[in-house]
Structures are given as C-alpha cells and as structure tokens.
Amino acid sequence: MNDPAANPAGADRRPREGAAAVEFEALADDAWLLRLGERIDDALNARVHALAARVRAPAPPWLRDLVPAYASLAVFFDPAQTDAATVRDWLLQRCGDSDDIAAAGATRVVEIPVAYGGEFGPDLDEAASQLGLTAAQLVERHSGGDYRVAMIGFAPGFPYLSGLDPALALPRLASPRTQVAAGSVAIGGAQTGIYPRPGPGGWRLLGRTPLRLFDARREAPSLLQPGDRVRLRAIGADEFHALSDPARATPA
Amino acid sequence: MTAALTGEEWIEVIAPGALSCVQDLGRAGWRHLGVGQGGALDPRCARLANALVGNPAEAAVLELTLHGPTLRLRAPTRLALLGAPCELRFDGHPLPAARPLELPAGTVSIGGMRAGVRAWLAVAGGFAVDPVLGSSATDLRGSFGGLHGRALRAGDRLPLGPVRPPRRVDAPRVPGWWIDPDAGLDPHAPIRYVATAAPALAAAAQRFGDSGWRVDPASNRQGLRLGGEALDTPAAAGAGVSEPVAPGTIQLPADGQPIVLLADAQTVGGYPRLGRIIAADLPRLAQARPNAKLYFRACDEDEAREARRRMDADTARLRWAIADRLAGR
Numbered sequence: 001m002n003d004p005a006a007n008p009a010g011a012d013r014r015p016r017e018g019a020a021a022v023e024f025e026a027l028a029d030d031a032w033l034l035r036l037g038e039r040i041d042d043a044l045n046a047r048v049h050a051l052a053a054r055v056r057a058p059a060p061p062w063l064r065d066l067v068p069a070y071a072s073l074a075v076f077f078d079p080a081q082t083d084a085a086t087v088r089d090w091l092l093q094r095c096g097d098s099d100d101i102a103a104a105g106a107t108r109v110v111e112i113p114v115a116y117g118g119e120f121g122p123d124l125d126e127a128a129s130q131l132g133l134t135a136a137q138l139v140e141r142h143s144g145g146d147y148r149v150a151m152i153g154f155a156p157g158f159p160y161l162s163g164l165d166p167a168l169a170l171p172r173l174a175s176p177r178t179q180v181a182a183g184s185v186a187i188g189g190a191q192t193g194i195y196p197r198p199g200p201g202g203w204r205l206l207g208r209t210p211l212r213l214f215d216a217r218r219e220a221p222s223l224l225q226p227g228d229r230v231r232l233r234a235i236g237a238d239e240f241h242a243l244s245d246p247a248r249a250t251p252a
Numbered sequence: 253m254t255a256a257l258t259g260e261e262w263i264e265v266i267a268p269g270a271l272s273c274v275q276d277l278g279r280a281g282w283r284h285l286g287v288g289q290g291g292a293l294d295p296r297c298a299r300l301a302n303a304l305v306g307n308p309a310e311a312a313v314l315e316l317t318l319h320g321p322t323l324r325l326r327a328p329t330r331l332a333l334l335g336a337p338c339e340l341r342f343d344g345h346p347l348p349a350a351r352p353l354e355l356p357a358g359t360v361s362i363g364g365m366r367a368g369v370r371a372w373l374a375v376a377g378g379f380a381v382d383p384v385l386g387s388s389a390t391d392l393r394g395s396f397g398g399l400h401g402r403a404l405r406a407g408d409r410l411p412l413g414p415v416r417p418p419r420r421v422d423a424p425r426v427p428g429w430w431i432d433p434d435a436g437l438d439p440h441a442p443i444r445y446v447a448t449a450a451p452a453l454a455a456a457a458q459r460f461g462d463s464g465w466r467v468d469p470a471s472n473r474q475g476l477r478l479g480g481e482a483l484d485t486p487a488a489a490g491a492g493v494s495e496p497v498a499p500g501t502i503q504l505p506a507d508g509q510p511i512v513l514l515a516d517a518q519t520v521g522g523y524p525r526l527g528r529i530i531a532a533d534l535p536r537l538a539q540a541r542p543n544a545k546l547y548f549r550a551c552d553e554d555e556a557r558e559a560r561r562r563m564d565a566d567t568a569r570l571r572w573a574i575a576d577r578l579a580g581r
Contacts, residue, residue, distance in 0.1 A: 067284055076283065084553075
C-alpha cells in the first residue's frame, strides 16, 4: 500500500510561505492531524519535532501515539478517556503562537557505519556515472552529509533522512527489486533512507550498514528516533563483518 | 483466579485454516517508529468473544479468515466463536457459535465462512503468547508479535494462559442463549465516511460515495482495495508530502482505485486522502468478501461521533449481560 517510491518529494499545494497557523484535520475518530505545511523542508520538519516534544512532555494520560512526519504531526488519543474537542483545545494551547515552536534543543547524533559498493551497494557504480562522479567521490559526498531523521514510516524503523546533497538526487528504479537486503542504504529521488528488513524496494542501493535498524525485542526497538541527527561513516568489508550482529540471521 | 494452573497447557494446531493469527486490541505507543496499531479487525468481536469465556477484553484471541482451523484440545476447555457464520464441529458434531462452549478434550474444526470473511475464537485464559511492544497482536508485515510473528501452521502449539481448574466436562455443554453483536443493524446500509476538507479532493470524495465499488481479492489486513470506475486525481493533489494515516483512511492512488486502510495500516502514506471510514462502520469492512459490492455514504463528524458512542454503548451492554449470565444471575 505504501512504498518509499510512492512518497515523492512534495510540491506545495498552496502557497503557505510564512504561514504560522497550524491546520487541524480529523484523521480518525481517535486522532487529529496537525499540518504545519506541505513541503519537505528542514525548518518545517524541525518545528514538527519541536511540537511533538511539547505534546509529549509531559504526556497527558489520554495520549496514545504521536506520528511526526515531514510537515505534519498525528496525535492519537484514547476516546474512552477524553473526546476530540477536548484534545483539540489542549493541542491548540500547546501550539500557541506557532512561531514560538522553536527548533528542538538537544538532539541525539547517531553514527551509522556503511560499507559502500560491491555486494553491499550494487547500484553505486551506475549511480556515480549517472551523476558524473567517480564511485569514490559519490561515497565521499554521500557519507559526508549531515542528515536528520525527518520521519520514520513505510516499515517499522525505516528512516526518511533529510539533508541529502541535492546534486545526489537519483530517480528510482523503473522496476523495483523484489529483494533488497536488510540494512541497505539507498537514494530515492531527493531522499536517502535505510531498509530495516529484507523486502522489495525501488531505491538506488549505495551500501549497507551492519547495524540492525529495528528489533521489536530490543529495549529500544528502533536504532533511530524521529528528529535524530545521523552521520554516515564509510567502512570496509572487514569492519562490516566484524560489526555484524551474529544473531541477525536475516532470512532472505 | 486462585489455584491457577501453571500456564503450561496448549492447544495443538492440526490444520491452520486459510489465515489464522493471534490478535488482541492492538498496540499503542510505537507509531512514531513506524509500528502500526494492528489488532483484531473487529475489536468489538474480540472483546465480546473474550467476555463469553470470562477473559479480560484485551486477552489474545485467534482471528480466522475465510476458512477456520482444526485444533486439538488436550484438556477440558471453554471457548467461544464470534463473527462471520461458519461451521463449527467438535469431534465431528456440529455446535452453535456466539456462546460459551465447555468442551472435553477432543478436536474442534471450523469450516468456511458462509457470509462475511472473519471470525474470532476466544479460549478461557487467552492465548499466552509473549507480548511484543506491549501487545500480543501479530504484525504480519513486521513479522513480530503473536505466535512467532506469523500466521498459524500445522503442528504449532498455542500456549494457554492460566485458568481455574475447569469443572469435570464429559460432553460438550452448550448454553441455550447466545449473543448477536449486529442485531438491529442494517447489513445493506451504506458504509459511512467523513470526506476530507481538502478542496482539491472534494469532487473525488463526493464521487466515492456516488458509485458502487467491488472488493478486490488482493485486499488484506493492511488495506481493502476497491475496484470501480476510476476517480480523477487532481494533479494538484497527486504529489503530496507523506503524511500520517490511520485505520479507516481512504487513499486514492494515481490509478483512481481507492484503498481503505484497515487495522494493519502503515503509519504514513503518500497518496492523497479522500477522508476516512467512521470507526463504527469499520467492523463491516472486516467482513467484506472478495468481489462483493460495497456502497459508501458521506456523513458529518456529529454522525460519526454518535455512531461510535452507540457502538461502544451496545458493546458495553452486551458485556454486562454476558457477565450476568456467566455469574448465574
């Protein structure tokens, strides 16, 4: 129902430049969608995460879930404890004058080792030649980026990373692969992301991380949290295997 | 619940049925990490089936799809089946559904659904699988939760939670009463939705309710795919930034064939949204058969809220009535 390939980099639906108001929409009987804008934009996304932090601290007892996305935030509540109108009023207060929603303060920085090229990144050479770069230059520019987890979705633990050098944008494959290895680091359009599980996918595969992005049985199931900053570190095959989780056992 | 058994009882799966999986009322608190709500496609039926066997509402049940499983009971067991009408047999003898059955050791077989698609089987003590991220629901896409993160297979052992030592049961005990959660509901009434407020999608959202739709057999727990005369997707709405979605969200992909997201909905989606099916009518979509014709009708927030209030009140009333019966009042 939802492939990263179906999430195109967005065009503005309406001119909302500088618009401060947060739009409310009933996403479900038990959820409000707060829309701060309709673009993929780091400043907008930072405001989404700041608003999420404000709703979460301290979390009201009726709060069931928060979904920070690129430019919107879903707030799920327990209808047995409250009602939609009460939640809306409470959220309006939290939004206040949305110009006050400053970027979140301290964010985590997570380093992710990535083995580029070869068996780890079957599209690296082709992608580099399309971009007019050598493979080494593409690795240097991709791993040198300053990324942020704009949102997590599509699958448990799948991070949509913003901050890709616009010169590295690549179209998706005309026909998605039926099998992408877990940990694959990929470019799709103007975004970069990491596949947590083996499965089909249409993004260009540049490399792979030995880290496990999502494990439901881990105390922190997701390696990354929405809003985290991410640094990629290029590693060789030896380090990849040394860092691989022996318990990983990913059935293809 | 004193003198509880140790919880080392289990039910053996002889045949798994078409798609049988462990579900409960779903998980909360993990959507920000891409983990959806999941849980029974008709939470009313899961709650009420649990009530019939004396379990708390959130105990794990089996959700059965299209054709039920064959299960071997190793010890006397109380169970209840609720949902789509289907054949239920104990050691070959037909038994009625929608009521608590006390059965001796033996074989329970559940056949094909005669109308509708899904039913829920509750067992006293509940299915004691290890909760993952706070829930026993099977996340089929994420391969976690439930029994080994997947649908049942032949040879599986379904662990049971502790229960009071059952009375001596030499033959099936079948009470003379039953419940009907859908009593008084018109099965032919159109399914209600609240249309999106986005002006660019107003025309498509209106037309969604004007024509009939056929249920695509490729539908699953994540989404109900509808086929019919294609809706126009306005170009302005076609390239939206991914936004959160929820069970009930009506998506409109570029081919103009809508998808209604169900309990296993992903957490974000990039397709334009036409609006949402109201919570009170979602259980009916859990019973939509492949190729069935469905009709939808737009309603407002007040009607959505009132319908939900009524559904919750009816479910609560049934639970009280069941508790009274079980207590012998």
